[in-house]
Amino acid sequence: MDKKRILSGMQPSGRLHIGNLLGALNKWVAMQEEYDCYYFVADWHALSTSYEDTHEIKDNIFNMLVDWLAAGIDPEKATIFIQSRIPEHAALYLLLGMITPVSWLERNPTYKEKMEEIKGKDLATYGFLGYPVLQAADILMYKANMVPVGVDQLPHLELTREVARRFNYIYKKDVFVEPEALMSEVLKLLGTDNRKMSKSYGNAIMMADTPEEIKKKVSTMVTDPQRIRRNDPGDPEVCNVYSFHKIFTPAGETANICASCKKAEIGCTDCKAILAENLNRYLRPMQERRSLILAKPEKVWEAVDEGTLKAQKIAKATMKEVQEAIRL
Numbered sequence: 001m002d003k004k005r006i007l008s009g010m011q012p013s014g015r016l017h018i019g020n021l022l023g024a025l026n027k028w029v030a031m032q033e034e035y036d037c038y039y040f041v042a043d044w045h046a047l048s049t050s051y052e053d054t055h056e057i058k059d060n061i062f063n064m065l066v067d068w069l070a071a072g073i074d075p076e077k078a079t080i081f082i083q084s085r086i087p088e089h090a091a092l093y094l095l096l097g098m099i100t101p102v103s104w105l106e107r108n109p110t111y112k113e114k115m116e117e118i119k120g121k122d123l124a125t126y127g128f129l130g131y132p133v134l135q136a137a138d139i140l141m142y143k144a145n146m147v148p149v150g151v152d153q154l155p156h157l158e159l160t161r162e163v164a165r166r167f168n169y170i171y172k173k174d175v176f177v178e179p180e181a182l183m184s185e186v187l188k189l190l191g192t193d194n195r196k197m198s199k200s201y202g203n204a205i206m207m208a209d210t211p212e213e214i215k216k217k218v219s220t221m222v223t224d225p226q227r228i229r230r231n232d233p234g235d236p237e238v239c240n241v242y243s244f245h246k247i248f249t250p251a252g253e254t255a256n257i258c259a260s261c262k263k264a265e266i267g268c269t270d271c272k273a274i275l276a277e278n279l280n281r282y283l284r285p286m287q288e289r290r291s292l293i294l295a296k297p298e299k300v301w302e303a304v305d306e307g308t309l310k311a312q313k314i315a316k317a318t319m320k321e322v323q324e325a326i327r328l
Helices: 018-031 043-050 057-071 088-099 102-106 109-117 131-141 151-171 211-219 240-248 251-262 268-295 298-326
Strands: 005-010 036-041 078-082 146-149 180-183
Touching: 005 018, 005 131, 018 036, 018 057, 018 146, 036 057, 043 057, 043 131, 057 078, 057 268, 057 298, 078 298, 088 131, 088 151, 088 298, 102 131, 102 151, 109 151, 131 151, 131 298, 146 151, 151 180, 151 298, 211 268, 240 251, 240 268, 251 268
Parallel strands: 005 036, 005 146, 036 078, 146 180
Antiparallel strands: none
Protein backbone atom coordinates (compact mmCIF):
# COMPACT_ATOMS: atom_id res chain seq x y z
CA MET A 1 0.00 0.00 0.00
CA ASP A 2 1.40 3.39 -1.02
CA LYS A 3 2.39 5.77 1.75
CA LYS A 4 0.41 8.96 2.14
CA ARG A 5 2.35 12.05 1.17
CA ILE A 6 3.31 14.79 3.63
CA LEU A 7 4.59 18.24 2.71
CA SER A 8 6.04 20.84 5.06
CA GLY A 9 8.55 23.67 4.89
CA MET A 10 10.43 26.27 6.90
CA GLN A 11 11.62 29.75 6.12
CA PRO A 12 15.41 30.22 6.34
CA SER A 13 15.36 33.03 8.87
CA GLY A 14 18.34 31.88 10.91
CA ARG A 15 19.66 28.97 12.94
CA LEU A 16 16.98 26.84 14.55
CA HIS A 17 16.47 26.73 18.30
CA ILE A 18 15.26 23.93 20.54
CA GLY A 19 11.71 25.28 20.30
CA ASN A 20 11.84 24.57 16.55
CA LEU A 21 13.22 21.13 17.33
CA LEU A 22 10.36 20.23 19.67
CA GLY A 23 7.67 22.04 17.70
CA ALA A 24 8.45 20.68 14.24
CA LEU A 25 11.70 18.84 13.56
CA ASN A 26 11.16 15.94 15.94
CA LYS A 27 7.78 15.36 14.31
CA TRP A 28 9.36 15.52 10.84
CA VAL A 29 11.88 12.87 11.86
CA ALA A 30 9.11 10.60 13.16
CA MET A 31 6.90 11.12 10.09
CA GLN A 32 9.60 10.10 7.62
CA GLU A 33 9.29 6.54 8.95
CA GLU A 34 5.58 6.36 8.11
CA TYR A 35 4.89 8.76 5.26
CA ASP A 36 6.28 9.86 1.89
CA CYS A 37 7.73 13.13 3.17
CA TYR A 38 8.73 16.25 1.23
CA TYR A 39 10.47 18.93 3.30
CA PHE A 40 11.48 22.18 1.64
CA VAL A 41 13.35 25.38 2.37
CA ALA A 42 10.81 28.16 1.81
CA ASP A 43 13.25 30.84 0.67
CA TRP A 44 10.72 32.67 -1.50
CA HIS A 45 8.41 32.86 1.49
CA ALA A 46 11.19 34.51 3.48
CA LEU A 47 11.12 37.37 0.98
CA SER A 48 7.50 38.17 1.86
CA THR A 49 8.69 39.97 5.01
CA SER A 50 12.47 40.27 4.50
CA TYR A 51 12.72 41.36 0.87
CA GLU A 52 14.92 44.37 1.69
CA ASP A 53 17.70 42.47 3.45
CA THR A 54 18.78 39.22 1.81
CA HIS A 55 22.53 39.19 2.53
CA GLU A 56 22.24 36.31 5.04
CA ILE A 57 19.78 34.13 3.18
CA LYS A 58 22.34 31.75 1.61
CA ASP A 59 24.06 31.13 4.92
CA ASN A 60 20.69 30.73 6.61
CA ILE A 61 19.67 28.09 4.08
CA PHE A 62 22.82 26.04 4.67
CA ASN A 63 22.65 26.36 8.45
CA MET A 64 19.01 25.33 8.50
CA LEU A 65 19.69 22.29 6.32
CA VAL A 66 22.49 21.27 8.69
CA ASP A 67 20.04 21.59 11.60
CA TRP A 68 17.55 19.37 9.77
CA LEU A 69 20.11 16.66 9.10
CA ALA A 70 21.53 16.89 12.63
CA ALA A 71 18.02 16.43 14.02
CA GLY A 72 17.72 13.18 12.08
CA ILE A 73 16.12 14.03 8.74
CA ASP A 74 17.40 11.28 6.45
CA PRO A 75 17.64 12.09 2.70
CA GLU A 76 17.21 8.36 2.07
CA LYS A 77 13.78 8.49 3.72
CA ALA A 78 12.58 12.04 3.04
CA THR A 79 12.92 14.35 0.05
CA ILE A 80 14.49 17.72 0.88
CA PHE A 81 14.67 20.60 -1.58
CA ILE A 82 14.85 24.37 -1.91
CA GLN A 83 11.71 26.12 -3.14
CA SER A 84 13.44 28.60 -5.46
CA ARG A 85 15.23 25.83 -7.35
CA ILE A 86 11.90 24.64 -8.74
CA PRO A 87 10.43 27.44 -10.89
CA GLU A 88 7.20 25.49 -11.32
CA HIS A 89 6.24 26.78 -7.85
CA ALA A 90 6.22 30.32 -9.22
CA ALA A 91 4.23 29.30 -12.31
CA LEU A 92 1.54 27.58 -10.25
CA TYR A 93 1.50 30.51 -7.81
CA LEU A 94 0.73 32.84 -10.72
CA LEU A 95 -2.04 30.65 -12.13
CA LEU A 96 -3.69 30.07 -8.76
CA GLY A 97 -3.48 33.79 -8.10
CA MET A 98 -5.67 34.34 -11.17
CA ILE A 99 -8.59 32.50 -9.53
CA THR A 100 -8.14 33.43 -5.85
CA PRO A 101 -10.50 36.19 -4.62
CA VAL A 102 -8.75 39.04 -2.85
CA SER A 103 -11.32 38.81 -0.05
CA TRP A 104 -10.01 35.33 0.82
CA LEU A 105 -6.56 36.80 1.40
CA GLU A 106 -7.73 39.85 3.32
CA ARG A 107 -9.63 37.72 5.82
CA ASN A 108 -6.48 35.73 6.64
CA PRO A 109 -5.96 36.26 10.42
CA THR A 110 -2.17 35.91 10.16
CA TYR A 111 -2.08 38.71 7.57
CA LYS A 112 -3.92 41.04 9.93
CA GLU A 113 -1.83 40.09 12.95
CA LYS A 114 1.53 40.54 11.21
CA MET A 115 0.49 43.87 9.71
CA GLU A 116 -0.11 45.08 13.28
CA GLU A 117 2.79 43.32 15.01
CA ILE A 118 5.74 43.73 12.66
CA LYS A 119 7.06 47.26 12.88
CA GLY A 120 9.76 48.92 10.79
CA LYS A 121 8.92 47.00 7.61
CA ASP A 122 6.65 47.92 4.73
CA LEU A 123 4.36 44.90 4.44
CA ALA A 124 1.82 46.62 2.21
CA THR A 125 3.02 44.56 -0.73
CA TYR A 126 1.38 42.19 -3.19
CA GLY A 127 3.81 39.47 -2.15
CA PHE A 128 2.86 39.67 1.52
CA LEU A 129 -0.87 39.74 0.82
CA GLY A 130 -0.57 36.84 -1.61
CA TYR A 131 1.82 34.56 0.23
CA PRO A 132 -0.99 32.13 1.21
CA VAL A 133 -1.45 31.50 -2.52
CA LEU A 134 2.24 30.63 -2.83
CA GLN A 135 1.77 28.37 0.18
CA ALA A 136 -1.17 26.73 -1.56
CA ALA A 137 0.94 26.23 -4.68
CA ASP A 138 3.69 24.58 -2.61
CA ILE A 139 1.22 22.08 -1.14
CA LEU A 140 -0.95 21.40 -4.16
CA MET A 141 2.03 20.95 -6.48
CA TYR A 142 2.90 17.67 -4.77
CA LYS A 143 -0.69 16.54 -4.20
CA ALA A 144 0.08 16.20 -0.52
CA ASN A 145 -2.49 14.14 1.36
CA MET A 146 -1.68 15.76 4.69
CA VAL A 147 0.09 18.83 6.03
CA PRO A 148 1.33 18.99 9.64
CA VAL A 149 -0.13 22.12 11.22
CA GLY A 150 -0.86 23.72 14.54
CA VAL A 151 -4.22 25.29 15.36
CA ASP A 152 -3.02 28.76 14.30
CA GLN A 153 -2.17 27.46 10.81
CA LEU A 154 -5.55 25.89 10.09
CA PRO A 155 -6.89 28.98 8.25
CA HIS A 156 -3.97 28.74 5.79
CA LEU A 157 -4.67 25.10 5.08
CA GLU A 158 -8.38 25.74 4.67
CA LEU A 159 -7.57 28.42 2.09
CA THR A 160 -5.42 25.87 0.24
CA ARG A 161 -8.36 23.47 0.24
CA GLU A 162 -10.67 26.20 -1.07
CA VAL A 163 -8.23 27.09 -3.86
CA ALA A 164 -7.96 23.43 -4.88
CA ARG A 165 -11.74 23.07 -4.87
CA ARG A 166 -12.21 26.26 -6.90
CA PHE A 167 -9.62 25.25 -9.52
CA ASN A 168 -11.13 21.79 -9.96
CA TYR A 169 -14.63 23.30 -10.24
CA ILE A 170 -13.72 26.04 -12.72
CA TYR A 171 -11.74 23.80 -15.06
CA LYS A 172 -13.90 20.67 -14.61
CA LYS A 173 -10.96 18.41 -13.80
CA ASP A 174 -9.89 16.92 -10.49
CA VAL A 175 -6.28 18.03 -10.77
CA PHE A 176 -5.67 18.82 -7.12
CA VAL A 177 -6.07 16.84 -3.92
CA GLU A 178 -7.62 18.66 -0.97
CA PRO A 179 -5.03 18.13 1.78
CA GLU A 180 -6.05 17.16 5.30
CA ALA A 181 -4.58 18.67 8.45
CA LEU A 182 -2.26 16.44 10.43
CA MET A 183 -2.82 17.91 13.87
CA SER A 184 -0.39 17.38 16.69
CA GLU A 185 0.31 18.85 20.08
CA VAL A 186 2.76 21.72 19.79
CA LEU A 187 5.27 21.94 22.62
CA LYS A 188 6.15 25.58 23.15
CA LEU A 189 9.16 26.60 25.20
CA LEU A 190 9.71 30.10 26.45
CA GLY A 191 13.10 31.73 26.07
CA THR A 192 15.61 32.18 28.88
CA ASP A 193 13.92 35.49 29.80
CA ASN A 194 10.38 34.03 29.89
CA ARG A 195 9.42 35.67 26.59
CA LYS A 196 8.71 33.80 23.37
CA MET A 197 11.89 31.98 22.34
CA SER A 198 13.36 33.90 19.41
CA LYS A 199 16.77 34.54 17.92
CA SER A 200 15.86 38.21 17.59
CA TYR A 201 15.28 38.45 21.36
CA GLY A 202 18.65 36.86 22.14
CA ASN A 203 16.88 34.45 24.51
CA ALA A 204 17.03 31.24 22.47
CA ILE A 205 18.97 28.06 23.07
CA MET A 206 20.09 27.08 19.60
CA MET A 207 20.44 23.57 18.26
CA ALA A 208 23.98 24.47 17.22
CA ASP A 209 25.05 25.75 20.66
CA THR A 210 28.01 24.00 22.28
CA PRO A 211 27.61 22.34 25.70
CA GLU A 212 29.45 25.30 27.25
CA GLU A 213 27.12 27.82 25.57
CA ILE A 214 24.09 25.87 26.76
CA LYS A 215 25.36 25.84 30.34
CA LYS A 216 25.90 29.58 30.21
CA LYS A 217 22.44 30.28 28.78
CA VAL A 218 20.68 27.98 31.22
CA SER A 219 22.46 29.73 34.11
CA THR A 220 20.75 33.00 33.11
CA MET A 221 17.22 31.57 32.94
CA VAL A 222 14.50 33.36 34.89
CA THR A 223 13.06 31.24 37.72
CA ASP A 224 10.20 31.61 40.20
CA PRO A 225 10.05 35.41 40.74
CA GLN A 226 8.77 34.93 44.31
CA ARG A 227 11.78 32.85 45.33
CA ILE A 228 14.25 35.54 46.29
CA ARG A 229 16.47 33.71 48.82
CA ARG A 230 17.94 30.20 48.77
CA ASN A 231 15.82 29.10 51.73
CA ASP A 232 12.54 30.41 50.26
CA PRO A 233 10.20 27.58 49.18
CA GLY A 234 9.61 27.68 45.42
CA ASP A 235 6.66 27.01 43.13
CA PRO A 236 7.93 24.86 40.23
CA GLU A 237 4.76 25.35 38.19
CA VAL A 238 5.53 29.05 37.65
CA CYS A 239 9.22 28.43 36.95
CA ASN A 240 10.41 28.25 33.35
CA VAL A 241 13.38 26.07 34.36
CA TYR A 242 10.95 23.45 35.66
CA SER A 243 9.00 23.52 32.38
CA PHE A 244 12.29 22.54 30.68
CA HIS A 245 12.88 19.80 33.26
CA LYS A 246 9.52 18.25 32.38
CA ILE A 247 10.76 17.78 28.82
CA PHE A 248 14.48 17.08 29.12
CA THR A 249 14.87 15.50 32.58
CA PRO A 250 13.79 11.92 33.40
CA ALA A 251 10.40 11.79 35.14
CA GLY A 252 11.70 10.42 38.43
CA GLU A 253 14.37 13.05 38.69
CA THR A 254 11.87 15.76 37.77
CA ALA A 255 9.55 14.68 40.59
CA ASN A 256 12.43 14.90 43.07
CA ILE A 257 13.35 18.37 41.82
CA CYS A 258 9.74 19.50 42.21
CA ALA A 259 9.50 18.23 45.78
CA SER A 260 12.91 19.62 46.74
CA CYS A 261 12.11 23.05 45.30
CA LYS A 262 8.87 23.27 47.27
CA LYS A 263 10.80 22.49 50.47
CA ALA A 264 13.73 24.78 49.59
CA GLU A 265 16.02 21.74 49.66
CA ILE A 266 17.53 22.65 46.27
CA GLY A 267 18.62 26.07 45.07
CA CYS A 268 18.02 27.57 41.63
CA THR A 269 21.72 27.39 40.72
CA ASP A 270 21.84 23.63 41.38
CA CYS A 271 18.53 23.14 39.61
CA LYS A 272 19.84 24.91 36.52
CA ALA A 273 23.05 22.86 36.55
CA ILE A 274 20.99 19.65 36.48
CA LEU A 275 18.92 20.99 33.60
CA ALA A 276 22.01 21.98 31.59
CA GLU A 277 23.44 18.48 32.04
CA ASN A 278 20.22 16.79 30.92
CA LEU A 279 19.69 19.19 28.02
CA ASN A 280 23.21 18.54 26.78
CA ARG A 281 22.64 14.80 27.11
CA TYR A 282 19.47 15.13 25.00
CA LEU A 283 21.25 17.15 22.32
CA ARG A 284 24.49 15.13 22.27
CA PRO A 285 23.50 12.76 19.41
CA MET A 286 22.56 15.78 17.28
CA GLN A 287 25.80 17.54 18.12
CA GLU A 288 27.74 14.45 17.07
CA ARG A 289 25.81 14.23 13.78
CA ARG A 290 26.44 17.95 13.21
CA SER A 291 30.20 17.45 13.50
CA LEU A 292 30.09 14.69 10.88
CA ILE A 293 27.92 16.80 8.56
CA LEU A 294 30.14 19.87 8.80
CA ALA A 295 33.19 17.74 8.04
CA LYS A 296 31.68 17.06 4.59
CA PRO A 297 29.45 20.05 3.72
CA GLU A 298 29.28 18.99 0.08
CA LYS A 299 27.06 16.10 1.18
CA VAL A 300 24.41 18.62 2.25
CA TRP A 301 24.19 20.04 -1.25
CA GLU A 302 24.25 16.57 -2.80
CA ALA A 303 21.19 15.66 -0.75
CA VAL A 304 19.45 18.86 -1.86
CA ASP A 305 20.37 18.25 -5.52
CA GLU A 306 18.93 14.73 -5.40
CA GLY A 307 15.81 15.91 -3.61
CA THR A 308 15.30 18.75 -6.07
CA LEU A 309 15.45 16.40 -9.05
CA LYS A 310 12.88 14.10 -7.45
CA ALA A 311 10.57 16.96 -6.49
CA GLN A 312 10.85 18.62 -9.87
CA LYS A 313 9.68 15.50 -11.68
CA ILE A 314 6.45 15.67 -9.70
CA ALA A 315 6.21 19.44 -10.22
CA LYS A 316 6.57 19.11 -13.99
CA ALA A 317 3.93 16.38 -14.13
CA THR A 318 1.50 18.48 -12.06
CA MET A 319 2.06 21.56 -14.22
CA LYS A 320 1.34 19.51 -17.33
CA GLU A 321 -2.02 18.56 -15.85
CA VAL A 322 -2.67 22.18 -14.87
CA GLN A 323 -1.89 23.50 -18.33
CA GLU A 324 -4.06 20.86 -19.97
CA ALA A 325 -6.95 21.70 -17.64
CA ILE A 326 -6.66 25.44 -18.38
CA ARG A 327 -6.07 24.67 -22.09
CA LEU A 328 -2.85 26.63 -22.26
